Amino acid sequence: MLVGTSGAPGGELPPEALPLEGGESGGAGGVWRLILGVFVQNRLAVLGLGLVVFMVLFSFVGPHLYVTNQIQTNLGQVTQRPSGAHPLGTDQLGYDVLGRLMVGGQSSLEVGLAAALLASVVGTAWGAISGYSGKWVDAVMMRIVDSFLAIPPLLLILMLASVVTPTVPVLILVIALISWLATARLVRGDSLSVRTRDYVQAAIAGGARNIRIVFRHVIPNVIGTIVVLTTFSVADSILLLAALSYLGLGPAPPAANWGSMLTNGLNYVYVGDWWLIYPAGICIVLTVVAFNFIGDALRDALEVRLQRR
Amino acid sequence: MIAYIIRRIAQSIIVVFGVTVIVFVIVHLLPGGPRALLGPRVSPAVVHAFIVANGYNHPLYIQYGDYVGHLVQGNLGYSYTYNEPVLTLLERNLPKSALLVGLAYAFALLIAIPVGMLQALRRNKPIDYVLTGGSFVGYSMPVFWLGLLLIEIFAVQLHLFPPEGPQGATVGAVLTQPTALVLPVATLAILTVALFSRYMRSAAIENLVQDYVRTARGKGASQLRIVFRHLLRNSLIPIITLLGLSLPVTISGAVVTESVFNYPGMGLLFWTSATTHDFPVMLGFTVVVAIATVLGSLIADVLYAVADPRVRYS
Numbered sequence: 001m002l003v004g005t006s007g008a009p010g011g012e013l014p015p016e017a018l019p020l021e022g023g024e025s026g027g028a029g030g031v032w033r034l035i036l037g038v039f040v041q042n043r044l045a046v047l048g049l050g051l052v053v054f055m056v057l058f059s060f061v062g063p064h065l066y067v068t069n070q071i072q073t074n075l076g077q078v079t080q081r082p083s084g085a086h087p088l089g090t091d092q093l094g095y096d097v098l099g100r101l102m103v104g105g106q107s108s109l110e111v112g113l114a115a116a117l118l119a120s121v122v123g124t125a126w127g128a129i130s131g132y133s134g135k136w137v138d139a140v141m142m143r144i145v146d147s148f149l150a151i152p153p154l155l156l157i158l159m160l161a162s163v164v165t166p167t168v169p170v171l172i173l174v175i176a177l178i179s180w181l182a183t184a185r186l187v188r189g190d191s192l193s194v195r196t197r198d199y200v201q202a203a204i205a206g207g208a209r210n211i212r213i214v215f216r217h218v219i220p221n222v223i224g225t226i227v228v229l230t231t232f233s234v235a236d237s238i239l240l241l242a243a244l245s246y247l248g249l250g251p252a253p254p255a256a257n258w259g260s261m262l263t264n265g266l267n268y269v270y271v272g273d274w275w276l277i278y279p280a281g282i283c284i285v286l287t288v289v290a291f292n293f294i295g296d297a298l299r300d301a302l303e304v305r306l307q308r309r
Numbered sequence: 310m311i312a313y314i315i316r317r318i319a320q321s322i323i324v325v326f327g328v329t330v331i332v333f334v335i336v337h338l339l340p341g342g343p344r345a346l347l348g349p350r351v352s353p354a355v356v357h358a359f360i361v362a363n364g365y366n367h368p369l370y371i372q373y374g375d376y377v378g379h380l381v382q383g384n385l386g387y388s389y390t391y392n393e394p395v396l397t398l399l400e401r402n403l404p405k406s407a408l409l410v411g412l413a414y415a416f417a418l419l420i421a422i423p424v425g426m427l428q429a430l431r432r433n434k435p436i437d438y439v440l441t442g443g444s445f446v447g448y449s450m451p452v453f454w455l456g457l458l459l460i461e462i463f464a465v466q467l468h469l470f471p472p473e474g475p476q477g478a479t480v481g482a483v484l485t486q487p488t489a490l491v492l493p494v495a496t497l498a499i500l501t502v503a504l505f506s507r508y509m510r511s512a513a514i515e516n517l518v519q520d521y522v523r524t525a526r527g528k529g530a531s532q533l534r535i536v537f538r539h540l541l542r543n544s545l546i547p548i549i550t551l552l553g554l555s556l557p558v559t560i561s562g563a564v565v566t567e568s569v570f571n572y573p574g575m576g577l578l579f580w581t582s583a584t585t586h587d588f589p590v591m592l593g594f595t596v597v598v599a600i601a602t603v604l605g606s607l608i609a610d611v612l613y614a615v616a617d618p619r620v621r622y623s
Contacts, residue, residue, distance in 0.1 A: 143320065143323050143324055143327055146320070146324045146327070147324050147325075147326075147327025147328045147330070147331055147599075148331065149557065150324055150327075150328050150557070150599040150602045150603050151328060151331065151332075151557065151595055151598070151599050151602075152556075152558070152561045152564075152595075152602075153557060153558070153561050154560075154562075154565065155560065155561065155564065155579060155591070155594070155595050155598065156595075158564070158579065158580065158583040158591070159335055159336075159583065159591050159595065160335060161583070162583040162584065162586055162591070163335065163336070239449075242451045242453075242454075243452065243453060243561075243565055246453045246565070247453075247565070247568060247580055247583075247584075248584060249584070259451070262451075262453065262454060266457065266460070266569070269457055269460050269461045269465055269472075270465060270472070274461075277454075277457055277461065281450075281451065281457070281458070284449075284450075284451050284454065285446065285449050285450055285451075285454070288449035289445055289446060289449040292445055292448065293445070
């Protein structure tokens with residue numbers, strides 16, 4: 001687990017960091033207001049958000065403005081240098097690279113976001129139940145998490161990808177299966193401490209059912225952790241999809257994503273086709289950096305005690 | 310202390326057991342399963358013979374029992390594509406991967422510790438921002454793309470290093486081509502530096518405000534003495550844990566690095582096994598790596614408890 005000994009110490013917080021509300025009344029609304037505050041006051045977060053908005057527009061609106069054929073190959077014009085007709089050239093199958101970047105961005109972003117959201121839901125439920133239940137339920141559930149964590153993520157994902165047919169929905173499931181672990185662990189830790197608070201004890205004494213306590217008291221208190229982890233998780237999921245696709249186990253052609261566009265990268269490097277190496281890689285880095293910036297700012301602002309990167 | 314170690318060992322054994330269950334389930338319960346390697350057009354008779362020969366007709370719990378039974382005897386199965394025992398393949402390729410990962414870790418620590426300390430001491434100054442930005446980019450870079458860039462710059466453009474990793478069959482043979490090792494090791498090390506330096510920075514910042522640093526200052530200790538005598542030592546403690554815990558991430562990086570540089574280690578073998586459905590190789594390597602990871606974090610935890618008595622009582 002890449003969760004350090006203690007989170008951002010007081011001295012490290014930026015001056016604009018806002019204090020987290022007590023959350024005694026399950027103040028999820030306060031958290032969202034804080035999140036808004038982060039984006040107004042933290043420059044890197046604004047930059048990150050701007051990059052994400054740009055990438056979303058580029059990938060989903062772009063293909064309507066810059067129409068290219070990304071289904072049929074065009075072997076009459078392979079690996080052409082950038083020109084007026086093809087601003088970023090064409091690849092080895094004659095696809096326009098700029099158009100392909102847009103289409104590829106769609107699946108990269110879709111898989112990244114969907115896998116991260118799914119992983120957060122599963123991880124939160126798992127962690128909250130584990131931490132709240134305690135005793136042997138907690139022990140069993142956490143050993144399962146530990147077992148998954150002991151397997152390098154790429155090995156697990158390559159094994160899974162070699163067994164299933166890698167379509168976008170399947171890859172979302174596969175990547176989520178790997179990303180829920182960190183959330184589960186942290187939410188469990190937070191739930192353990194929430195459980196001992198007086199208002200939870202009061203709720204128990206008042207006869208509230210366990211399920212109500214988990215949803216009403218435990219989860220609202222860990223929402224900050226969840227939001228931060230989900231953001232980081234989007235970045236990780238995009239990287240995982242890229243690695244998987246680069247290794248040839250991603251969605252099959254003509255489907256495109258930024259990782260699969262680099263599959264033959266070594267060949268292009270040797271012949272000097274720079275426009276087939278840099279654009280796709282830069283798109284991945286910018287998107288992943290953007291989500292990491294946002295996650296980092298949120299972590300500082302929400303004072304989430306996790307030290308991830 | 311003893312009770313703590315015993316508890317951690319018991320947990321580790323359970324986790325290793327859990328790993329064997331996970332890999333077993335992946336291979337046997339998903340559609341396709343081990344039969345996938347026979348291909349789509351195989352005749353039913355051949356499928357039947359394959360199932361019987363490998364014991365896939367037995368109930369799952371018996372198959373799992375056989376699997377674990379073989380495992381504890383050191384029998385990791387037999388590779389379909391290489392026609393060799395998995396153990397032989399591991400013995401041949403694992404040391405080369407260990408060399409790659411070990412060198413990358415060594416360089417990463419040599420760079421990340423001073424960088425993180427420097428950032429902590431110059432917190433929120435330009436140098437800190439530049440290095441933080443650098444580690445963000447390093448962390449956000451796909452490993453394979455980083456490898457491609459290094460090849461493009463240092464092999465294709467500058468002709469400084471060969472574009473391909475060493476091709477020797479043994480560690481000794483690999484070491485005879487030190488220049489070919491530079492780029493693969495650098496790829497993996499850059500990734501690891503980005504991760505470690507962030508931790509080192511946070512740990513050092515946290516320690517800078519501690520009472521013992523103030524006491525040392527009050528006693529008139531020089532900045533140099535404070536940094537090396539107090540700050541460095543205390544900030545290294547979290548790095549001990551990180552070394553153990555980052556192994557899965559680094560192994561993942563090694564798989565990609567080896568495939569980019571065609572470095573004949575375990576990662577490259579794993580990747581070819583994944584593309585050819587050679588499950589025994591994948592399972593064998595996964596279990597071995599998982600055991601190494603569990604052992605690594607066990608050792609790290611015990612060392613941590615030795616180094617920092619507060620851990621034992623929490």
